[in-house]
Amino acid sequence: MIGIVLSLGAGILFGFSGLFPSAFGGFLERWIDVSLYVLVFGVGMELAWESKAFEEIRSLGFRVFFLPLAAMAGSLLGAAFVALCSPMTLRECLAVASGFGWYSLSGVLLARLGNPSLGLFAFATNVFREILTLVNLEWVYRVFGGWAAVALGGATSMDTTLGVLSRVSGGKLVPLGVVSGVLHSLCVPFWVTLFFRFL
Amino acid sequence: MWLLLVVLALGFFVGRLVRSGLAKGVGKTLSTVGLVFLLFAMGVRLGQEGFLRMKLTSFGLSALSLAFAAGAGAVVFAGLAERVMRRRRP
Known part of the structure; x- marks a missing residue:
């Protein structure tokens, strides 16, 4: 966990200090993409000889889908709780939380649906969710177990948080993370639109 | 994806x-x-990115609390679901 916080913190300080030329913004985007592909490729290689990684999926069968479904229900319930104690409406909280960590899509989607400020709020909330996941995943895995660790990442459990998930579980949670991340990602446009338009 | x-x-x-x-x-x-x-x-x-920083700081606490609540809800529900699944499995 220290390495994660240090890497992220060093990056923030470096960016904030102005040492990184802002003209290289495009380069930074490509750097993020390439790092993500290297990370995912490496996780795939690690997984190749990790027999225990597929045992869980095999033994669970179709029940593997309970994990993303439970995680989505929990996220939305948590958002509903926030709506009770804040000036935000239930509709806004549910629409924002149903980004499940996918900040780029949820922000753009809400902006396009007609509420740019809610889109910005969704962006910020889901960036925070990703950072919270990266920082807290290790102890969540130790205290609450594998499913909880996968659930924390939401849609990011198949990309940015997959590497951390693989490290803390020794590769065991990678297939579950991918299944959960894909299902979360497929559901984001549906839930965001549903809550924003019809609630 | x-x-x-x-x-x-x-x-x-x-x-x-x-x-x-x-x-x-x-x-x-x-x-x-x-x-x-x-x-x-x-x-x-x-x-x-100043714009990104501005967004994160202006929404600050409310965005953080919503992110925390959504994450915590997911953790609790998935943890419970795992327990139920493990109990049912032979």
Whole structure:
């Protein structure tokens, strides 16, 4: 966990200090993409000889889908709780939380649906969710177990948080993370639109 | 999203082509290097973009509390679901 916080913190300080030329913004985007592909490729290689990684999926069968479904229900319930104690409406909280960590899509989607400020709020909330996941995943895995660790990442459990998930579980949670991340990602446009338009 | 799955599958198949020890060693190195670089680059982007910083700070506490509540809800529900599943399994 220290390495994660240090890497992220060093990056923030470096960016904030102005040492990184802002003209290289495009380069930074490509750097993020390439790092993500290297990370995912490496996780795939690690997984190749990790027999225990597929045992869980095999033994669970179709029940593997309970994990993303439970995680989505929990996220939305948590958002509903926030709506009770804040000036935000239930509709806004549910629409924002149903980004499940996918900040780029949820922000753009809400902006396009007609509420740019809610889109910005969704962006910020889901960036925070990703950072919270990266920082807290290790102890969540130790205290609450594998499913909880996968659930924390939401849609990011198949990309940015997959590497951390693989490290803390020794590769065991990678297939579950991918299944959960894909299902979360497929559901984001549906839930965001549903809550924003019809609630 | 699909490209990531293709890259994951590619890594898996390349890993199967080489010895177990080598695949695990190279895979671990690649994933560690990728993770460190990814986090650093994400940090640079967060620190560098004034607009992004402004968004995060202006929504601050309310965005953080919603992110925390959504994450906590997911953790609790998935933890409970795992317990139920494990109890039912022989």
